Structures are given as structure tokens and as C-alpha cells.
Amino acid sequence: MAKVLLFTLCVTLILPRVESCFIPRFLSVEVPQAIPREYEITRVDVSNCDGSSVRLTVTDPSFTVMSSGAIVASTAVYVGGSGRTFSVRARDDAGPGSEMEVHLVASTPAWRPSPKKSQDFLKRSKRRWGPAPFNILENDHAPFPKDIDTVASDSAAKQDVYYTISGPGVELNPVGVFSLDRDTGMLRVHKAVDREKFPTFTLRTRVFSKATHKETDLFFDIKVIVDDKNDNAPQFDSPLMFTVLEQSKPGTVVGKVNASDKDEPGSLHVKIKYSLKNGLDLFAINPVTGVITTVTNTLDREVKDKHLVTVEIRDMQGAVTGLFNTATATIAVGDINDNPPTFTKAAYTASVEENVQDKLLLRIPVEDKDLVDSPNWISKFVITKGNENGNFRMERDPKTNDGLLYVSKPLNHELNPKVKLEITAQNTPNGTLIGSYTALDPETKSGNGIKYYKVSDPALWINVDKNTGELKVANTIDRESHFVHDGIYNITVKAVDASAKTATGKVIIVVEDVNDNMPTVPISELRMCEKPGELGSVVVVAEDKDESPLSSPFTFSMPTDSDGQWSVVKLNDTAARLQHNKELPTGMHSVPVEITDLQGFGKTQMVPVRICQCRNGVCLDQERSTSLGSMGILAMLLPLALLLLLGLLLGLFCMTQREKLKVDDIGDSGGIILKSNTEGRGDEVDVSLLPLSSYNGDEVTKGSVKGVMSSGYPGLNGMSTVGGLNTTDNWMYKSGADLQYTSQIDAQYASNYEGQLVGSGVNFDNGHLLQGSSFLHNWEANGLYLREKLHYLGTEEDGCYAEDINHTYGFEGVGSAAGSVGCCSDFGDGDNLDFLNTLGPKFKTLADACQKT
Structure with missing residues (x-):
């Protein structure tokens, strides 16, 4: 029995891909050699694409493709001998789309042949070459180099030649952009070019025989145009x-x-x-x-x-x-004036005594939603009823915009014990009717059919109704505007009838003033010259754009929290003198000054005052130049260099010092330098003039020494000269604080002058003074006086003997009002004592000193 095998075959069919949006693969178009801007190249057939979703793009930015398929040059384009090629892509929502390559072919040669030469010319001219301008795309992408086109000379047809090129883009900036093949004449570009920097290049081209190296034709300049690419956003x-x-x-x-x-x-x-x-x-x-x-x-x-x-x-x-x-x-x-001022309450009650005037009765607040402090916000208060006798007046608080009700005339309680007033608050809203300007036809005496037009309205404040000629507010009117002169603003209106006949008229608008400006100090800086020992001042002048009585006279004052360094004094209605109350340093000072107008409208202004050193009334900083220059910079750097050099010298000094010098402290010198190395002879003294006094030779050892003696320190020898002799005054301690004084004449000097003193009664014994000589008696008498003085100084307090010794005083730089009080400061008749009746400040000063002593 035969077996039957059953097979199941799975077959996969591979079908060709069908593009939903199909356009031709290739298209060749003959175009002019130089394509102008907006020139339509061709149309792409997009019938196979979905018209509602088709999207067309082009790869060359020099061209644009429309949704209809038209390809248009977006800039002037030159098509060379080799043509120009780009691609167009088409796509819709149904599929991936397709691409078409477009090749442009020039209808004329890239260069024109030389014209035939006329046989009638007596002189033969060289043949010419004439290539049209070449085009390259800016910021083109790699790879480089790229061929542009070939240049050729007519002489190349008969002999072997070579070409050279030069100019910007070759050996000049920008270097290395172009090259030319010397054998073929091919022009090449080697790098991207930015059109916004280099829109065109002009290159000089030459042709030579290779055999003779001589030019076979005239040089020719080639123009290379850089086509724009959309690489810059607006x-x-x-x-x-x-x-x-x-x-x-x-x-x-x-x-x-x-x-x-x-x-x-x-x-x-x-x-x-x-x-x-x-x-x-x-x-x-x-x-x-x-x-x-x-x-x-x-x-x-x-x-x-x-x-x-x-x-x-x-x-x-x-x-x-x-x-x-x-x-x-x-x-x-x-902001426009589109919000009226509104009262916060519907009614107010106030009371006032009779026979009172110029008194503030009531403050009435209002609210306005317009821009605060602008003319649209400023309210105007009017008493519309109840003020028939003029007993009241309304004003406005410039800071809060509140209404202020004043009694302007005294009231009589018996005649009218109660008064009811109606007050309105208003400002000028846009659209408010301020009047009309109409014209009449002289023939019909009627204004029917006449139209009205505004000819001039510099600030655009007024609207004119075309049919009626009514004038309405178009915007907030500002009296301080430069369009308003002396409170007058003008516009011009033209009337035109049905037959086009015209008439022109001027409308004069009177602008009422309101207190919408506060006083200001317009100057940017005030200058004050510094004067030693004096307090300077400057004049501050304020101005207000409003008119009187809404401006001057101004009130000048210092703020309550001022530091007291400055004060202000009014000079006239618009100026005041600002002065400082104590000496201030030079430089800029910002001084607060409160300035208000006649209505009390104002604020604290910061007045800039510069205190400076002056020459001939001009600040020195004004004479200096703000331009330093090279010498000024060197002058600024010089102190820095000197400081650096000083640091180096100090470092060198510290490094080279090997030992320290010790200076003994010899006590208080009174703050001055004492000269202590006198080596010359002393002054000659007549010994006969020395006073004689009895001396018993007793030794004085009492008392203790306080302070520093003028002849030296205790325990040190002080040298002096008398009659040409050197003497030594010895102060020495004997026991504790007791001190002994002796005096002797140096033997060496005594021997030298022994012969000179013998005749004067001075006796010597081997160079020493004899006890019985008058000179020795005088010398010992002086020593006795000094010992007694030393005892006195040792037993009294500082306050007593302080008047009998030299003192050192600090000099404060100011002389005494009495001048000198010395014994020889005034000379007069010693016998006449009348001067005692007219003693001046010098005597009083001297008397005070004597009383203290």
C-alpha cells in the first residue's frame, strides 16, 4: 500500500514597493545662462500625490518649489557651461515619497567667442576671451576642492598655452579660496565662503605661451558671484x-x-x-x-x-x-480722563463764628481712579449754589487733591444763621464739548451741507465733528506743554461745501491754569568757593511752570529734621541764600531745602552744592583738564614706582644693618633741639663788676632737689667761663638727698691767666686761687647765693618755684591780644606818672601774672 505524503506550502509573495507620491526620477530643463530672480524654471507633476498633504522641498537654496509644483529662482542664478543640478523631493501622508533630479542646461555658451575683426583696422588688436560670471554657493559643504567651470582663451586653439590667476580669494584676503589649473583652465573652489562677508570676487586671469612665456591675449577679469543661502535669521x-x-x-x-x-x-x-x-x-x-x-x-x-x-x-x-x-x-x-472725581460722603456739616474771614472751614476728600498726579487726576471744585454773596471760596490741596472750603467774607449770624452750599468736583474728561466752529454759505446764508475737517492740531487735543463743527476734548490738555503759548492753544479747521468750495479758520482756545506743578531747582550743581575762616553761601533760584498765584512767591525753609549744618534766608520771590553754619570739607554736598509755592504746594528738594578751592573766583577743578595723556599716566605711575623703590631700599637697609645704636635719654628738652657742643671761648666779663658778699665758708648741705636744674643734672659737672677762666660747679650728693656745692677754677687755665689777674688783686698759689683774694671772695659769694637758692627749691612746692625757672609752652599759632608784656615793650617818660591813669591791656596782663606770682 503506497503512502501519500501531504505537504503544506507557505508561500511569501514579495511584491514591488509602490510609492504613494510619485514624481519623475529625472528632469532636464533648458534655461537662460543668467536666470533672473523670480524666474519659473519648470513645474513638477504632482498629480499622483495627495494634493491636501503633499510637501515639496528643494536641495538648492537658490530655488524655491511651490505647493503647485512650480520651481522658482529665489535669487539671480548663473548656470555655467557644465550646467547646474539639484533635487526636488515630494512626500504626502500616504507614504515615503520620491525624489527627482533636476538638471539645468544653459541655452547659450558659457563664454562668448571673440568678435570677428574688421579688415578696415590699420592696427591688429589682440583676440579676446569673455566667460560670463561664475556662481558658487555660500557655505557650501565638503568635500573640497570643487570644479566651478573652465576658462579658455581664443589663443589656445593655435598654440600651447598656460593660465594664471590672481586677486582676492587667491593670494589676497581671503587667501586660498580659488585655484586655476594652469593647463586646462579649470577654476576650482577650495573652501566655504560667507556671502555676507564676500558677496563677489573679481579674479584676474592671464594666458601665456608655453614656448615663449609671453602673454598670448589680453588679461581678463572673471567675476565669481557667491549665491546666497538662507543662513541668517531676521x-x-x-x-x-x-x-x-x-x-x-x-x-x-x-x-x-x-x-x-x-x-x-x-x-x-x-x-x-x-x-x-x-x-x-x-x-x-x-x-x-x-x-x-x-x-x-x-x-x-x-x-x-x-x-x-x-x-x-x-x-x-x-x-x-x-x-x-x-x-x-x-x-x-x-491714561485718559475717563473717571470723574467722586466725593467720599454725600453731605458735610461745619460751623464758624461770625465776623471771621480767611479761615479753613472744611476739608472735602475726593477719589479719582485716573493716574495720580496727572492732569486727569486733578480736580476742580466749584460752589454751584448758596454762595451768591461770595462769602465762601473753594481751593484744592495739591498734595491730596482734596477740596478746601474757606470763609472769604465775614458772616452775620443775625442775617443768616445757616447757609446751605452745593459743591461740585470736576475735571476735563475726553469727549467734553468745549464749543463749536461753524461756517455759513454767503449765498444761501445757511450752513447746510457743509463738512468740517481739522487741518492742524499740533498736540491732538481736539476732535472736530464732521457734520456739526462741534469741538470736543480728545485728550488731556496741559497748559505747561510747549504747544501752549501764553495760555493760548490754536487749531485750524477747514469747511467744505457741496461744490467743494473751502474756507479755513483758526480756533483760539484759552487754557486755564491749575496748580499741577511744584517749584523746582533747575540747576544741576551750585559751586561755592572755600575761604579760610569764612562761611560761604550760594544763591538758590527756583522756578514753577504754573502762573501766579499758583507759583511765586516761594517759601524756602530747612526741613525739621535737618542736621543744622546749613541755613537758608529768602532773598526775593524766587531766590534764597543758602549758607553753611560751620566749616565743611571741600567736595559735593547734597543739601535738603523745602520749597513751596504761594498755595503751599511743594516738597523737599535736594540742592547739590560743591565746595571747592578757587582761583579768581573759579573752581580749580574747572581749570583742570580731564584728559591725562601719556605724561599724565606717567605722572600717576611715578608715586607707585617711588614707593616700590623705597620698599627696596628699606629692605636693603634692614639686611645690611649689623649693630644697633643706643641713644641715651637726657631728659625733657621741651620739644626742641638743644645745642650742647659749644667749644669756643665764653664772653669776656669784667671781674670788678662782680658783686661782693660776705661768706663764712660754712658748708650748706640742707634740702633736697626737685626737678631739673638749668646748669646740669645732679651729680654731673657743669662748665662755665668767668674772665676767660674755666670754672667747675660741682653738685654732689653727700648723704641721701642732701647736696653739696663747691666751686673751683681749673688750675691749668688759672696758670695761663695768672699774670693777667695779678694786677686785679687775684692771688694765685701754684695755679690755685689764694683764700684771701677778692676774686675768690666774689666767687665764693656767688656760690653761697646758689646754695641758698638750692635750699629754697628743695623745701617749697612746685607751684612756688615754678615761677622762677624757665618753662616750655606749646605754641598755638595765635598771638596774645595784649602783644608783648616785656619790660622794654613800651617806652615813656619815667618821671611822668600820668600813664598810670590810662593803662591798657598789656599792663592788665602783666598785673595778672604778678598777682599769680
């Missing part, structure tokens, strides 16, 4: 800061976004599309011009005073492949 040229008034009508211009692109001008690479990414419920932007406008009239500053909107700028006219940047635009909402 940039914002200015900050995005704008302001628009609240409640502006839709379509009101907010501002313009300015942007630029560094790519080739005029190409799609620089065609920017503007768009907003948020805030579309309030604002819109023109995609071509970048002008931002409002789309609603609901902007309210009191709700939100600032809006942040994201702006995008994208090149390639906003294509998804375009490069882009974004930035945040800040749109501030300006």
Missing part, C-alpha cells in the same frame, strides 16, 4: 516698547516692529513675515509692514496698564522652512 532692530491710550478705537496704531535680515537683499531669504503669538483679542500686526494696531476699544488702564505680546519675525515670507526669531513687545496703556 533680527529685531529696536526695542519693542509701545504706548496706546486706553479706550482707543479699533485700528489705532500702537507702533511698528522694525526688523532686518543679513541675507541677500530682495530675495525670499529677507522677505519677513510678522505675526503675533498671543494677545490677538486686543492687538493685530500687519504681516508685511510690522505695524501693530488695536482690534478693540476695551483697553482700560485702570484694569490693566501693561500688556506683554510675543512677536515673531520669519523669513521666506513666513514659510515653515524659514528662519525666525521672537521677542516680547511691551504695550503700555496710557
Whole structure:
């Protein structure tokens, strides 16, 4: 029995892949040698693709492919002799897509042959070569080098030649971009080029005979154009800061976004599309011009005073492949007078005594939601009822915007014990009717059919109704604006009838003043010359943009918390003198001064005052130049160099010092240098003039010494000369604090002068004075006096003998008001005692000193 085997075959069928979006694989197109911008090359057949989802891209940035399949040159393109090739890719949502290679073929030669020479020329001219400009793509990718095209001279047909090239891109900056094959004439590029730096190159080409090395043709300049690639995103040229008034009508211009692109001008690479990414419920932007406008009239500053909107700028006219940047635009909402002032209470009660005037009765607060301190916030108070006799007046507090009710005329209780006033608070809102300007037809005596147009309104403050000629407030009117002159603001209105006849007139608007400005000091710096021993001052001048009585006369005062270094004195209605109360250092001082106008409106101003050293009334710092130059810099560095040198010298001194010198302290010298090395002879003294006194030779040893003696320190010898002799005064301790004084004449000197003194009664014995000589008696008498003086100094306190010895005083730099009080300061008749009746300050000073002694 035969067995039957059953097999199960699994067959996998491999089917060819079918592309959902199919375009031809290759396309050759004949085009002009120089393709202009926006030139349509050809159209790609995309009928096999899904039209709703097809996406076409091109590899060459010099061309753009539209969704319809049209291939357009986005910039001027030159097609060389070898043509130009790029690819187009197509894809839809159904599959992977396909790619087509596009090859451009120039319809004319890459270079033109030389024209035939006329036989009528007497002189033969050289033959010419004329290749058209070559094109390369900026920032092209590797590998390099790449062939551009071949240059050829007509002379190459008859002889063997070679070529050379020179210029920017070869041996000049940027070096090494191009090369030329000397045998074939092939021009090559060796590196990427940035078009924004080098948009074109002009290369000089020469041809030479290989046999003679002489030029066979005139040189020719080849132009290489760098085709733009979209490699630069657009940039914002200015900050995005704008302001628009609240409640502006839709379509009101907010501002313009300015942007630029560094790519080739005029190409799609620089065609920017503007768009907003948020805030579309309030604002819109023109995609071509970048002008931002409002789309609603609901902007309210009191709700939100600032809006942040994201702006995008994208090149390639906003294509998804375009490069882009974004930035945040800040749109501030300006204030208009759209909120009236409101009272916080409906009624107030106040009382006043009769026969009282100029008294504040009541402060009435108001609220205004407009911008604080702006003209839209300032209130005007009017008594509309109850003030028929003019007994009251209303003013405004400039700081708080409150209404102030004053009694201006005395009241009589018997005539009217109770007064009821009605007060309104108002300001000038937008849309307020301030008048009308109408015209009449001289023939019909009627204004029917006449239209009114505003010709000039410098500050845009007034709106003119087209049909009625009514004038309404368009924005807050500011009297201090430069558009207002002497309180007058002018606009020009034109009236046009049905037959187009026109008439022009000027409208004069009188602007009333309100106290919306405070006094200020306009100068940036006041200068004060420093004068030793004197307190200087400067004049402070203030100004107020308001008119009287809302401005001057001003009040100048120092703040209550001032430090007392400065004071201010009013000079006139607008100026005051600012002076310092004590000496201050030179430099800048910021002085607080409170300045208010006649209505008390003002604040504390910081007045800058510079105290400086002057020459001829001009600050020295004004004469100095702020430009140092090289010598000035060297002068600044010189002290640093000297300091460094001093440090080196000190270091060297410390390193080379080997021993220390010890200086003995010889006591207090009174702060001066004492000269103690006198070696010359002393002054000659007539010994006969020395006073004689009895001396019994007793030894004085009593008393103790306090202080320092002028002849030397205790225990030291003091040298002196008398009559040409050297004598020695010896002070020596005997027991404890007791001190003994002896005096003798040096024997050597005595022997030298013995012959001279014999005639004077001085006796010597081997160079020593004899006891019985008169000279010795005189000398011993002096010694007795000194011993008695020493005893006196040793037994009394400091306060007693301090008047009899020399003292050292510190000099303070100021002389005595009495001058000198010496014995010889005044000379007069000694016999006449009348001067005792007219003794001056010198005597009193001397008398005081004597009384203390």
C-alpha cells in the first residue's frame, strides 16, 4: 500500500514597493545662462500625490518649489557651461515619497567667442576671451576642492598655452579660496565662503605661451558671484516698547516692529513675515509692514496698564522652512480722563463764628481712579449754589487733591444763621464739548451741507465733528506743554461745501491754569568757593511752570529734621541764600531745602552744592583738564614706582644693618633741639663788676632737689667761663638727698691767666686761687647765693618755684591780644606818672601774672 505524503506550502509573495507620491526620477530643463530672480524654471507633476498633504522641498537654496509644483529662482542664478543640478523631493501622508533630479542646461555658451575683426583696422588688436560670471554657493559643504567651470582663451586653439590667476580669494584676503589649473583652465573652489562677508570676487586671469612665456591675449577679469543661502535669521532692530491710550478705537496704531535680515537683499531669504503669538483679542500686526494696531476699544488702564505680546519675525515670507526669531513687545496703556472725581460722603456739616474771614472751614476728600498726579487726576471744585454773596471760596490741596472750603467774607449770624452750599468736583474728561466752529454759505446764508475737517492740531487735543463743527476734548490738555503759548492753544479747521468750495479758520482756545506743578531747582550743581575762616553761601533760584498765584512767591525753609549744618534766608520771590553754619570739607554736598509755592504746594528738594578751592573766583577743578595723556599716566605711575623703590631700599637697609645704636635719654628738652657742643671761648666779663658778699665758708648741705636744674643734672659737672677762666660747679650728693656745692677754677687755665689777674688783686698759689683774694671772695659769694637758692627749691612746692625757672609752652599759632608784656615793650617818660591813669591791656596782663606770682 503506497503512502501519500501531504505537504503544506507557505508561500511569501514579495511584491514591488509602490510609492504613494510619485514624481519623475529625472528632469532636464533648458534655461537662460543668467536666470533672473523670480524666474519659473519648470513645474513638477504632482498629480499622483495627495494634493491636501503633499510637501515639496528643494536641495538648492537658490530655488524655491511651490505647493503647485512650480520651481522658482529665489535669487539671480548663473548656470555655467557644465550646467547646474539639484533635487526636488515630494512626500504626502500616504507614504515615503520620491525624489527627482533636476538638471539645468544653459541655452547659450558659457563664454562668448571673440568678435570677428574688421579688415578696415590699420592696427591688429589682440583676440579676446569673455566667460560670463561664475556662481558658487555660500557655505557650501565638503568635500573640497570643487570644479566651478573652465576658462579658455581664443589663443589656445593655435598654440600651447598656460593660465594664471590672481586677486582676492587667491593670494589676497581671503587667501586660498580659488585655484586655476594652469593647463586646462579649470577654476576650482577650495573652501566655504560667507556671502555676507564676500558677496563677489573679481579674479584676474592671464594666458601665456608655453614656448615663449609671453602673454598670448589680453588679461581678463572673471567675476565669481557667491549665491546666497538662507543662513541668517531676521533680527529685531529696536526695542519693542509701545504706548496706546486706553479706550482707543479699533485700528489705532500702537507702533511698528522694525526688523532686518543679513541675507541677500530682495530675495525670499529677507522677505519677513510678522505675526503675533498671543494677545490677538486686543492687538493685530500687519504681516508685511510690522505695524501693530488695536482690534478693540476695551483697553482700560485702570484694569490693566501693561500688556506683554510675543512677536515673531520669519523669513521666506513666513514659510515653515524659514528662519525666525521672537521677542516680547511691551504695550503700555496710557491714561485718559475717563473717571470723574467722586466725593467720599454725600453731605458735610461745619460751623464758624461770625465776623471771621480767611479761615479753613472744611476739608472735602475726593477719589479719582485716573493716574495720580496727572492732569486727569486733578480736580476742580466749584460752589454751584448758596454762595451768591461770595462769602465762601473753594481751593484744592495739591498734595491730596482734596477740596478746601474757606470763609472769604465775614458772616452775620443775625442775617443768616445757616447757609446751605452745593459743591461740585470736576475735571476735563475726553469727549467734553468745549464749543463749536461753524461756517455759513454767503449765498444761501445757511450752513447746510457743509463738512468740517481739522487741518492742524499740533498736540491732538481736539476732535472736530464732521457734520456739526462741534469741538470736543480728545485728550488731556496741559497748559505747561510747549504747544501752549501764553495760555493760548490754536487749531485750524477747514469747511467744505457741496461744490467743494473751502474756507479755513483758526480756533483760539484759552487754557486755564491749575496748580499741577511744584517749584523746582533747575540747576544741576551750585559751586561755592572755600575761604579760610569764612562761611560761604550760594544763591538758590527756583522756578514753577504754573502762573501766579499758583507759583511765586516761594517759601524756602530747612526741613525739621535737618542736621543744622546749613541755613537758608529768602532773598526775593524766587531766590534764597543758602549758607553753611560751620566749616565743611571741600567736595559735593547734597543739601535738603523745602520749597513751596504761594498755595503751599511743594516738597523737599535736594540742592547739590560743591565746595571747592578757587582761583579768581573759579573752581580749580574747572581749570583742570580731564584728559591725562601719556605724561599724565606717567605722572600717576611715578608715586607707585617711588614707593616700590623705597620698599627696596628699606629692605636693603634692614639686611645690611649689623649693630644697633643706643641713644641715651637726657631728659625733657621741651620739644626742641638743644645745642650742647659749644667749644669756643665764653664772653669776656669784667671781674670788678662782680658783686661782693660776705661768706663764712660754712658748708650748706640742707634740702633736697626737685626737678631739673638749668646748669646740669645732679651729680654731673657743669662748665662755665668767668674772665676767660674755666670754672667747675660741682653738685654732689653727700648723704641721701642732701647736696653739696663747691666751686673751683681749673688750675691749668688759672696758670695761663695768672699774670693777667695779678694786677686785679687775684692771688694765685701754684695755679690755685689764694683764700684771701677778692676774686675768690666774689666767687665764693656767688656760690653761697646758689646754695641758698638750692635750699629754697628743695623745701617749697612746685607751684612756688615754678615761677622762677624757665618753662616750655606749646605754641598755638595765635598771638596774645595784649602783644608783648616785656619790660622794654613800651617806652615813656619815667618821671611822668600820668600813664598810670590810662593803662591798657598789656599792663592788665602783666598785673595778672604778678598777682599769680
